[in-house]
Amino acid sequence: MARxxxxxxxxxxxxxxxxxxxxxxxxxxxxxxxxxxxxxxVAWELIARSGKVTPFMxxxxxxxxxxxxxxxxxxxxxxxxxLTLFRAMVGFFIAAAGGIALGAGMSRLRPMRWFFDPLxxxxxxxxxxxxxxxxxxxxGVYDVSKICMVVFDAIFPVVTATLAGLAAVDKELIWSAxxxxxxxxxxxxxxxxxxxxxxxxxxxQVALPIALIVEIVVEMAxxxxxxxxAMMSASRxxxxxxxxxxxxxxxxxGYALIKVMAAIRRRLxxxxxxxxxxx
Amino acid sequence: MNGHAQIxxxxxxxxxxxxxxxPVRALADVSLEVRSREFFALLGPSGCGKSTLLYxxxxxxxxxxxRILVDGKPVAAPGADRGIVFQHFALFPWKTVQANILYxxxxxxxxxxxxxxxxxxxxxLVGLRGFEDSYPSQLSGGMKQRTAIARTLxxxxxxxxxxxxxxxxxxxxxxxxxxxxxxxWRRTPxxxxxxxxxxxxxxxxxxxxxxxxxxxxRIKTIVETRFGDRDPGLIRTPEFVxxxxxxxxxxxxxxxxxxxxxxx
Amino acid sequence: xxxxxxxxxxxxxxxxxxxAAARLSLFSSLALPPLSGIATAWADLIxxxxxxxxxxxxxxxxxxxxxxxxxxxxxxxxxxASSRAVNxxxxxxxxxxxxxxxxxxxxxxxxxxxxxxxxKILLIFLGCMIPVTIGAYNGARxxxxxxxxxxxxxxxxxxxxxWDVVVPSALPEMLNGIRTALALSFILLVSSELxxxxxxxxxxxxxxxxxxxxxxxxAVVLTVAFLGFAADRLxxxxxxxxxxxxx
Numbered sequence: 084m085a086r087x088x089x090x091x092x093x094x095x096x097x098x099x100x101x102x103x104x105x106x107x108x109x110x111x112x113x114x115x116x117x118x119x120x121x122x123x124x125v126a127w128e129l130i131a132r133s134g135k136v137t138p139f140m141x142x143x144x145x146x147x148x149x150x151x152x153x154x155x156x157x158x159x160x161x162x163x164x165x166l167t168l169f170r171a172m173v174g175f176f177i178a179a180a181g182g183i184a185l186g187a188g189m190s191r192l193r194p195m196r197w198f199f200d201p202l203x204x205x206x207x208x209x210x211x212x213x214x215x216x217x218x219x220x221x222x223g224v225y226d227v228s229k230i231c232m233v234v235f236d237a238i239f240p241v242v243t244a245t246l247a248g249l250a251a252v253d254k255e256l257i258w259s260a261x262x263x264x265x266x267x268x269x270x271x272x273x274x275x276x277x278x279x280x281x282x283x284x285x286x287x288q289v290a291l292p293i294a295l296i297v298e299i300v301v302e303m304a305x306x307x308x309x310x311x312x313a314m315m316s317a318s319r320x321x322x323x324x325x326x327x328x329x330x331x332x333x334x335x336x337g338y339a340l341i342k343v344m345a346a347i348r349r350r351l352x353x354x355x356x357x358x359x360x361x362x
Numbered sequence: 363m364n365g366h367a368q369i370x371x372x373x374x375x376x377x378x379x380x381x382x383x384x385p386v387r388a389l390a391d392v393s394l395e396v397r398s399r400e401f402f403a404l405l406g407p408s409g410c411g412k413s414t415l416l417y418x419x420x421x422x423x424x425x426x427x428x429r430i431l432v433d434g435k436p437v438a439a440p441g442a443d444r445g446i447v448f449q450h451f452a453l454f455p456w457k458t459v460q461a462n463i464l465y466x467x468x469x470x471x472x473x474x475x476x477x478x479x480x481x482x483x484x485x486x487l488v489g490l491r492g493f494e495d496s497y498p499s500q501l502s503g504g505m506k507q508r509t510a511i512a513r514t515l516x517x518x519x520x521x522x523x524x525x526x527x528x529x530x531x532x533x534x535x536x537x538x539x540x541x542x543x544x545x546x547w548r549r550t551p552x553x554x555x556x557x558x559x560x561x562x563x564x565x566x567x568x569x570x571x572x573x574x575x576x577x578x579x580r581i582k583t584i585v586e587t588r589f590g591d592r593d594p595g596l597i598r599t600p601e602f603v604x605x606x607x608x609x610x611x612x613x614x615x616x617x618x619x620x621x622x623x624x625x626x
Numbered sequence: 627x628x629x630x631x632x633x634x635x636x637x638x639x640x641x642x643x644x645x646a647a648a649r650l651s652l653f654s655s656l657a658l659p660p661l662s663g664i665a666t667a668w669a670d671l672i673x674x675x676x677x678x679x680x681x682x683x684x685x686x687x688x689x690x691x692x693x694x695x696x697x698x699x700x701x702x703x704x705x706x707a708s709s710r711a712v713n714x715x716x717x718x719x720x721x722x723x724x725x726x727x728x729x730x731x732x733x734x735x736x737x738x739x740x741x742x743x744x745x746k747i748l749l750i751f752l753g754c755m756i757p758v759t760i761g762a763y764n765g766a767r768x769x770x771x772x773x774x775x776x777x778x779x780x781x782x783x784x785x786x787x788x789w790d791v792v793v794p795s796a797l798p799e800m801l802n803g804i805r806t807a808l809a810l811s812f813i814l815l816v817s818s819e820l821x822x823x824x825x826x827x828x829x830x831x832x833x834x835x836x837x838x839x840x841x842x843x844x845a846v847v848l849t850v851a852f853l854g855f856a857a858d859r860l861x862x863x864x865x866x867x868x869x870x871x872x873x
Contacts, residue, residue: 326733
């Protein structure tokens with residue numbers, strides 16, 4: 084995965100040691116990033132007002148914010164946001180549970196592994212969104228098919244990560260647990276899965292943005308309210324403020340979800356490392 | 363072999379300023395002269411700044427205080443007159459042995475037939491015939507270093523800067539490479555600045571050895587180490603052993619100082 | 627050879643099960659056309675040119691958008707790694723747009739450029755640039771200082787060294803970024819064509835679905851899915867060849 088956080092590191096082609104540098108600590112970097120965000124927003128406003136682009140092509144940030152505010156007060160924003168999040172999260176949780184179960188099953192049972200392996204390896208690089216019309220044919224045009232599409236897309240990274248995490252579990256851990264009398268299901272729940280947790284969490288961290296993206300696309304294709312549907316309908320009605328408002332809203336949701344996942348990961352792995360330290 | 367002073371280092375100091383942490387003074391008022399076609403060794407404990415001095419002569423860092431003159435002109439940037447060989451070979455991993463050697467020749471604008479011929483000659487010189495189309499990942503350490511040397515020699519620089527070139531090799535390979543290097547140097551005489559922390563290596567290879575102090579590096583003393591015949595048997599002769607002893611005593615104090623500094 | 631067959635046997639079993647279920651009318655024949663029917667429909671679509679026509683349009687859009695993303699995104703990533711000024715300017719932009727779900731760009735590109743080739747190419751270009759830029763940036767940053775110095779001391783100027791040393795050093799990570807971008811380009815292409823288009827694979831799928839020609843619809847869906855898979859495999863082969871110098 085890309086190390087996005089390292090983007091403000093020093094460049095390569097200078098004699099790096101000879102440079103006079105500022106000591107950047109964590110707080111300073113956060114400040115730098117917020118500053119850049121502010122700069123970007125200011126640039127947006129100025130360019131939009133400069134007359135170089137039409138208000139249609141790039142509505143001013145102030146107008147977009149006003150629009151978001153209107154939608155918030157009228158309740159439209161929350162209705163759409165709620166629907167999108169609901170469907171995306173339901174799909175995500177089903178994919179998470181199903182993916183971990185499938186991965187665990189594949190890791191323990193040879194026949195299961197044999198059967199699903201080609202499906203996973205072929206399915207991964209496929210644009211699974213292409214199957215949406217088939218899912219609509221089978222399951223109709225309401226929430227069920229939307230959630231189903233999300234599950235279909237989000238389950239792959241979870242399965243792969245679970246498989247990888249379980250494969251990397253130290254054999255000796257399992258052997259000693261077995262030696263102490265642990266039974267099959269105890270082995271899985273109390274030894275293997277916790278040991279594989281970091282990697283499984285990584286898989287979940289990949290799956291969550293996928294769930295959001297797919298949900299938004301599916302709404303754009305099928306309609307029926309939600310942030311994606313609202314954006315697409317704004318686009319069809321040449322409502323550029325609505326389109327940009329949607330981008331800002333989706334960006335904030337996407338960013339928030341990533342942050343929440345990262346915090347959950349830190350919390351869960353804190354427990355994980357402490358438990359290992361106690362042993 | 364003694365010529366005029368080709369490289370002049372005058373009161374050079376250098377400080378590293380990392381982005382995080384405090385500045386480190388690597389060199390303090392270093393002055394020395396290297397004569398044309400001389401084999402000159404820079405010897406000292408780790409962290410004494412000998413590599414830094416080498417890189418300054420190479421033009422990879424700007425000189426902050428003091429001057430470095432090569433052939434009378436101040437050093438401003440890297441150049442093809444000062445070839446460099448690194449400890450970890452610095453070969454382009456995506457190029458074959460042949461392509462690596464050709465690189466400098468291509469930059470010099472040599473016509474194709476001429477550079478292919480020259481590359482072939484160099485491959486023979488370092489004994490790598492048959493491996494021209496191998497990638498560095500397929501070569502042993504010794505072979506990689508021979509490729510690196512061939513690559514640097516290709517553009518015939520008048521000065522050779524070598525930064526612990528045999529440090530990453532095992533003892534036997536190192537001994538063989540030392541003899542080979544001397545052979546090459548005798549055939550195509552160049553001015554060599556050779557950085558090492560190995561006293562025996564320095565005394566064996568060099569005409570003069572500059573002993574550097576622990577950080578911040580200064581030139582403690584310069585010792586003449588020219589022996590008449592430099593065949594491998596030399597290292598067992600009493601004169602040689604005495605010389606190594608003499609220099610080791612000079613270095614030992616600095617090595618202890620350097621270690622104490624690293625200690626918690 | 628037998629190992630490959632054993633490995634992919636489940637797919638064959640599924641295919642047979644599909645055919646059997648369809649023929650035994652276990653499901654409505656509309657919902658699950660037999661594979662043989664799908665194959666026939668596929669042949670028909672090839673014959674009357676529909677599949678090729680729309681297919682080439684889609685492939686053109688995807689390729690154009692992706693190539694722009696690779697060239698410009700790669701260049702920007704290397705520039706960010708090599709110049710402090712460029713880094714300060716662009717790094718915040720990349721960090722801000724990285725978490726944005728790229729599909730959110732579909733309505734705005736449609737708003738600006740309508741439903742034709744232009745909007746799709748712009749969409750894929752914008753959406754795929756980020757993974758390429760990040761890959762190129764990380765790869766270029768990892769480039770070894772001593773390689774740079776060696777090249778300089780052999781007479782290469784600064785710009786020349788950028789091309790000779792930094793770009794090849796960045797290649798492995800950049801190729802990984804391009805692989806991600808490749809998959810993303812398929813997703814964005816199919817999505818935008820399903821949502822709003824007058825030509826292309828996605829459009830064809832929608833059209834066949836609307837007119838009830840389900841065997842044909844299935845045929846095109848499977849074709850697109852397969853193309854996505856094949857593109858990834860082919861790219862992996864290309865990567866293997868380009869990086870053959872690694873251990």
